[in-house]
Amino acid sequence: MTVRFYSSLDAGAPALSGDLYDRVRQVLLACLVNGYGSKPAAGWTVGHDVSGGFSLGNGDGYINWVRNAVAQYLGVYIMESITDGSTALATGINRRSGGWGDDVTTTERGYFYQSNGFNGGTNPHWSLVADSKTVIFLAGAGGNGADAGSTPLGFAHYFGAYISAVGFEGAATFCSLGNGSNSASTHALGRGSQRYGSCLRNPETGLVSQGVLARYGVSPAVHWRDNPAVITVPVLLPSRLQPVRAALLYHGGEYTAQTSGEAGIAGYLRGLISEPTLAGTKLSAVCGLFGQPNTWQSRVTPIDLPNGKQWVPIYPTSAELGFFVSLDPADWE
Secondary structure, three states, X not given: OOOEEEEOOOOOOOOOOXXXXXXXXXXXXXXXXXXXXXXXXXXXXXXXXXXXXXXXXXXXXXXXXXXXXXXXXXXXXXXXXXXXXXXXXXXXXXXXXOOEEOOEOXXXXXXXXXXXXXXXXXXXXXXXXXXXXXXXXXXXXOOOOOOOOOOOOOEEEEEEEOEEOOOOOHHHHEEEEOOEEOOOOOOOOOOHHHOOEEEOOOOOOOOOOOOOOOEEEEEOOOOOOOOOOOEOOOOOOHHHOOOEEEEEEEEOOOXXXXXXXXXXXXXXXXXXXXXXXXXXXXXXXXXXXXXXXXXXXXXXXXXXOOOOOEEEEEOOEOOEOOEEEEOOHXXXX
């Protein structure tokens, strides 16, 4: 397994143009399928690519991005296979998006939203860490410092494989996390009630049926907060960090109830790290701890840890803090 890091600061990185859909497509095709400069592709394949929609597959499932009539929105679907790729939203087996599925009657869909952020704001930037099964993608814009604004100028998207708590493999481990609902102006990887991610299969049973409005998100470390009032850490020994592997939260099914806010743990997320001391800390403070400058470039630059590992910060907005992606392949197993 090879874990690869890509960023907008790389030589030969794809030039960005167009709306949110265009820019996401440009980055993902370059990183996952085609490669650029001295960096080879991560090893995903194109499922279909037509006007207004494209999909990528990892051998277990496909993720399909669809252009919205409003340029600030981007629809996201997952499916097990594609039977007809002639339309933006492909026809396929077991299509799902947010709480919606081919087997569920609801208008809900999963969307990403940008308010003059990655789709055309100042200092647009992105980072992506991937192997042939899993992708962790951060996109953002705005400001000259490391801290993101509270408005949705950025987003984070985890898609592909997770590690099942009960040993499922293949399509049963394919997910998409980080989006919001319909055309809502919020989305979140791990923030409270804003979790609207999708999985192809029920993580408890491995079956397609997941109940009404099943939703998925990321479990952060305990000190993380669900609002922009964040903790700053003036003094910390980086050598005493206690990283925690982020878990996949599941709202719905036999043991949890989406409507009550309860969640079960469906498994671990590959490469995604949360650290209790840093989980509510602004990135500007984290950069100071590790000798990084307080600049927007630090949002997409790996942090060197005392133990020799590197973490890529995942800080989409000021209300979504404290996730990191490890570049150590051991943290992806």
